[in-house]
Amino acid sequence: MIVPYQNLKLLHKPLMNKFLYSFTRNLNNSSFILGGDLSKFEKEFANYCGSKFAIGVSNGSDALFLALKVLNIKKGSEIILPAMTYISAAYSILHNNYKVVLCDIDYQTGLIDLNLLKKLINKKTKCIISTDLNGNVVSLKHIKKLIKNKKIFIINDSSHSHGSLDGNGKKSGYGADLACFSLYPGKNLGALGDAGIITTNNSNFRTNLLKLRNFGSKKKFYHDIQGYNFKLDNIQASFLSLKLKHLDKWNKKKSLIAKIYNNKIKNNRISLIKNTQGSSYYAFVILSNSRSKLAKYLNNLNIQTNIYYPFSINQHRSLEKFFLKQNFPRAEKYAKTSLAIPICPSLTNKQINYIVRSLNAFK
Numbered sequence: 001m002i003v004p005y006q007n008l009k010l011l012h013k014p015l016m017n018k019f020l021y022s023f024t025r026n027l028n029n030s031s032f033i034l035g036g037d038l039s040k041f042e043k044e045f046a047n048y049c050g051s052k053f054a055i056g057v058s059n060g061s062d063a064l065f066l067a068l069k070v071l072n073i074k075k076g077s078e079i080i081l082p083a084m085t086y087i088s089a090a091y092s093i094l095h096n097n098y099k100v101v102l103c104d105i106d107y108q109t110g111l112i113d114l115n116l117l118k119k120l121i122n123k124k125t126k127c128i129i130s131t132d133l134n135g136n137v138v139s140l141k142h143i144k145k146l147i148k149n150k151k152i153f154i155i156n157d158s159s160h161s162h163g164s165l166d167g168n169g170k171k172s173g174y175g176a177d178l179a180c181f182s183l184y185p186g187k188n189l190g191a192l193g194d195a196g197i198i199t200t201n202n203s204n205f206r207t208n209l210l211k212l213r214n215f216g217s218k219k220k221f222y223h224d225i226q227g228y229n230f231k232l233d234n235i236q237a238s239f240l241s242l243k244l245k246h247l248d249k250w251n252k253k254k255s256l257i258a259k260i261y262n263n264k265i266k267n268n269r270i271s272l273i274k275n276t277q278g279s280s281y282y283a284f285v286i287l288s289n290s291r292s293k294l295a296k297y298l299n300n301l302n303i304q305t306n307i308y309y310p311f312s313i314n315q316h317r318s319l320e321k322f323f324l325k326q327n328f329p330r331a332e333k334y335a336k337t338s339l340a341i342p343i344c345p346s347l348t349n350k351q352i353n354y355i356v357r358s359l360n361a362f363k
Contacts, residue, residue, distance in 0.1 A: 003342050003351045005304035006186055010346040011250070015242055019192070022238040034214070035234035041241045042197070048163075048244060049171045049179070051199035053206040056232030057213050060159045060182020061088035063196040066230060067155045067178040068096045068127065070208050077126035082112040083312045083331035085131040089157055090313050093129075100322060101125070102313055107330040108274040110285070110338070111138050118146050127153040132161035132172055134308060134340070135188075135254075135279035139167060140175040153177045160308075162189040163251045165278025172280075173199055183240060188254075188282055189247050191236040253345035254281040257352055261341075264356045269363070270294070273338075283308055283340040286359070291337050294362055298341070301358050306340040 046054035075097045083102040110133040130138040159182035161172035173179025183195035216227030271287045312331035314323035
């Protein structure tokens with residue numbers, strides 16, 4: 001039996017005719033850039049997330065970059081970031097000429113440690129990027145309590161948590177000044193190419209983001225500010241609108257698979273991470289001090305796996321100079337021991353049971 005980590009072909013199969021119709025419609029209309037499908041998807045996604053506005057952009061990395069840019073904070077300001085996240089978050093800070101301040105994580109959830117975060121906040125802190133990981137969501141309510149009345153912005157990186165709910169039943173990113181979503185093909189909500197989106201309730205942020213993504217222009221050839229070419233293609237927006245209708249169904253299937261894993265995986269050489277209530281299970285992560293051996297064992301059984309992520313931020317060659325003599329033991333341990341197993345909604349019961357049996361037999 002072969003169990004792919006993800007099977008987008010099978011997931012997309014029921015939507016194929018609609019994809020083709022949408023593609024043909026856009027082709028015939030020559031509607032490629034900033035068209036009606038983009039506006040439609042932005043409204044749909046904002047409504048889905050419980051936000052006033054959504055701004056489609058080229059990808060999740062550019063979303064983070066623009067979110068920081070629109071805050072217009074002083075150069076050299078400190079931006080706090082969890083030590084376990086994707087490298088683009090750190091790059092977005094550096095490319096805006098800010099200082100990256102790393103915070104270690106809670107090893108059991110992979111999320112930023114709120115007790116350590118409290119100690120890092122100072123007068124130079126101007127923004128906290130709270131990163132959801134593998135479907136788990138950060139408690140923005142608790143972060144706001146830590147900030148109190150200080151003028152510190154919150155950007156939520158929701159690239160792993162499309163449709164996840166927080167402890168109050170609100171969608172991922174709700175309560176942040178801005179929330180950034182990657183819509184990379186493998187995400188719970190993914191385009192058929194690169195894409196990203198930003199949500200916010202701030203109308204001024206929205207106005208400036210619309211300009212920033214389009215060379216600083218809201219009206220063609222009128223450039224009010226210096227901007228970038230970070231637009232979301234209209235045709236990708238049309239595909240995303242189609243997929244958004246199925247997101248909750250897919251997330252529910254993932255949740256059911258996760259329940260089976262949590263109940264049936266029993267091996268003292270493997271532990272399960274603690275999932276937050278309302279997780280959308282972008283990935284199902286297990287922890288093992290024998291990660292390499294386990295991954296090889298599963299690969300030999302034709303069960304594909306993945307790692308989110310093999311390095312903490314301070315361990316990347318391109319970034320290590322910024323964190324000399326700094327250690328983030330829990331993030332570094334998570335990078336060494338975490339392994340994501342298949343949890344695609346297209347998994348069959350036979351495949352799920354095969355994964356469970358294989359993990360329980362690992363020695």
